[in-house]
Amino acid sequence: MDKEEAWKEIERLRDFDNAITEEIQSDIAYYRTLFANVIMVGSPTEDWVLIDTGLKKYRDRILHACKERYGEKPPLAILLTHGHFDHIGSAKALAKYWNVPIFMHEKELPYATGKAAYMPCDPTVGGGVSLMSVFFPTKPEHLGDLVTALPSDGTIPCLPEWRYIETPGHTAGHISFFREKDKLLVAGDAVATEKSESSLSIFFPFQRLHGPPAYFTEDWYLAEESVKRLAALQPDTIIAGHGLPMQGEFMKEELQQLADHFAQQAVPKHKRH
Ligand SMILES: [Zn+2]
Ligand SMILES: [Zn+2]
Incomplete structure (x- = not known):
């Protein structure tokens, strides 16, 4: 099976063409591109x-989803939690189409501007990632001067009610976004609500809270600090x-459990020592 065929097969399994924008509340919606979410903030x-x-x-499909909501x-x-290919993939094409800036954390910038490369994916974690690895790009992304570092004080241009939280570990400059007034967290890959290493979970998502996707997580010590x-x-x-968004008491318990037992729950066995 070549890359194109593998892609088609996965989309067929996910019934991808029926994917729709899901509104979580009046000013938050998300759209799932194959296995990675894009989030729209604003009514x-x-x-x-x-x-x-x-x-x-996914440029065209993201544009379609956004136009349905915002005309x-x-x-x-455009804000990026980090520069992995499944989060940054359509950033350049969308920024050019809309003529808007891209922001990310200063420590993540080198990975998005061709100055540094992520460490190679860890194949020993196994599972669904081996299936997904056909989509891993061979070259790092280069956003050039389309991307700018966020202010160092945690504020976010264009989103005065929000701040970003430094959540390194999965990558060096990974950030999450938090709105205090309704305690809404856009976590990027600091946590996951599906187990990305399991193809079963990718195809049939259900709501459990997990640590960061293992195949690309660089520093498990920092990742634990970030979850805490x-x-x-x-x-x-x-x-x-x-994964799917999570709310309520069950999520809160799961998050606290993950923070308290991160090594057992999130860190791959051979990396715990
Ligand atoms: Zn990632
Ligand atoms: Zn990811």
């Missing part, structure tokens, strides 16, 4: 911002980069 009548941009081939009104900006930081925020809603 349809307000200014809005896009968080993460899915895979590379021709472009977002004020997120648990301390006591979010009411979590939208992660992978």
Whole structure:
């Protein structure tokens, strides 16, 4: 099976063409590109911002989803939780189409501007990732001067009610986005609400809280600190980069469990020592 055929097969299994934008509340919606979420912040009548941009081939589908919600009104900006291919994929094409800036954390910038490369994916974690690995790009993304570092004080241009939380570990400059007034957390890959290493979970998502996707996580010590930081925020809603959004008491318990038992629950066995 070549790459194109594998792609088609996975889309068929996910019934992808029926994917629709899901509104979580009046000013938050998400759209799933194959296995990575893009998040739209802002009600349809307000200014809005896009968080993460899915895979590379999804420009047109993301545009379609955004236009259904916002018409021709472009977002004020694109924010990226980190620079992995399944979050940065359509960033350049969308930023050019809308003529809007892209923001990410300063420490993540080198990976998005051709100056540094992520460590290779860890094949020993196994499972669904081996299936997905056919989509891993061979070259790092280069956003050039389309991308700018976020201010260092945690504020976010265009989103005054939000701040970003540094959540390194999965990558060096990974960030999550938090809105205090309704305790809404956009977590990127600091946590996941599906187990990305399991193809079963990718195809049939159900709501459990997991640690960051193992195949690309660089520093498990920092990743644990980051989950503890997120648990301390006591979010009411979590939208992660992978999986369905989670809300309520069950999610809160799972997040605290993950923070308290991170090594056992999230870190691959051979990396615990
Ligand atoms: Zn990632
Ligand atoms: Zn990801």
